[in-house]
């Protein structure tokens with residue numbers, strides 16, 4: 339199915355597209371549900387200790403851990419994943435498929451091996467009506483590096499092919515990184531939901547826009563976002579193809595499980611990334627867009643349930659495709675992960691001005 343107009347990349351509504359729970363036990367739990375003593379389901383990658391998230395005053399576990407990345411084992415190296423949030427486009431969110439594929443791959447590597455990179459192609463649209471099977475091939479087990487190939491399958495056909503490589507931690511005197519962009523801290527910025535409330539308080543807002551925004555508020559994307567520059571984020575005028583936002587998983591995950599945090603980062607990294615391509619073109623809107631591939635590199639330890647700065651740039655677009663690159667920064671300035679993606683972006687002239 340084609341991805342039409344509103345997608346997770348291209349608008350404020352894309353940030354909170356329809357929550358669709360098809361395909362599995364995926365209803366978000368209420369805070370009451372979460373106060374019970376029940377442990378986090380065994381993803382094989384979950385942390386042991388349950389602690390309150392620093393400063394947030396909540397111990398709600400991230401649905402990314404309890405549901406999205408909690409694969410069911412069917413056989414040796416064969417897993418089943420279900421869906422939590424499905425974009426309004428009704429094709430599976432690419433980040434979910436990549437995150438789940440990495441969970442499946444990570445289950446077959448030793449405890450002391452950590453994902454350092456993955457390379458994926460999205461070869462077919464994911465169907466939100468059925469679960470996804472993940473078939474892992476143990477490509478190579480080495481002394482320092484271990485490689486896995488994962489095929490995500492629906493209706494008997496691959497929707498994603500992924501290769502993930504894991505590395506045993508090794509020290510080296512070679513160490514450098516770029517410097518994190520200087521931006522306001524997340525505490526000084528509004529969440530997407532708060533921004534929507536602001537838009538809703540505008541007295542001259544059209545009724546259909548209000549309805550649309552209220553629908554968006556009712557949705558539950560399992561990640562929180564604070565745009566550094568909201569007008570740029572929502573693409574009102576032409577801007578350079580670059581955006582910055584703070585991002586973190588909703589709910590508590592906890593420290594100490596880097597394998598899990600890499601899987602969550604893979605999920606998060608596909609969010610709003612491809613929309614960067616459209617920023618210089620306010621006179622066009624996407625009539626069809628989808629990520630074609632996704633590559634990711636993990637550099638340091640990090641926590642995805644703490645605010646990280648996501649820096650997205652698009653160095654090139656042409657021929658109905660666009661290239662995007664992302665950097666995930668820890669708030670202390672350490673470069674946590676990098677990613678690259680090419681997407682197909684077919685556009686049409688924007689005939690209607692944005693209602694926002």
Ligand SMILES: CCC(=O)SCCNC(=O)CCNC(=O)[C@H](O)C(C)(C)COP(=O)(O)OP(=O)(O)OC[C@H]1O[C@@H](n2cnc3c(N)ncnc32)[C@H](O)[C@@H]1OP(=O)(O)O
Pocket residue numbers: 339340346347429430431432433460461462463464608609610612626627628629630682684
């Ligand atoms: C946040 C971003 C995301 O999460 S996106 C989700 C992850 N990524 C994906 O789901 C992508 C999965 N991959 C795919 O769906 C396929 O590989 C895609 C990219 C569609 C391959 O493209 P293509 O070979 O064009 O597929 P298709 O023939 O099935 O056509 C899909 C729709 O596009 C149209 N199309 C095709 N060629 C052209 C063209 N040259 N010019 C204009 N339109 C074209 C087709 O007619 C079709 O449209 P429709 O769906 O029938 O309306």
